[in-house]
Amino acid sequence: MAVWVERGGPEPGELPVVLSVEEAAAFLRIGRTCAYELARRYEATGGREGLPVVRLGRLLRVPRQGLLALLELPPPAA
DSSP, X not given: OOHHHHTTOOOGGGXXXXXXXXXXXXXXXXXXXXXXXXXXXXXXXXXXXXXXXXXXXXXXEEEHHHHHHHTTOOXXXX
């Protein structure tokens, strides 16, 4: 698990460009199973609802921008 999850919560600018579903779940403070269900919903609805994910082969990754947009947070300053 990433250091930012262990220390109690990251600032949006500290998030990596892509997160694993487990890292996104920890950031959102939801369970792993719920996060994967939301990721499946995102894929099934063509991105209309659920946890934004990108499939890389068999891997699912959550883009930082998609996660911040889901929460309606502004992107971090460059």
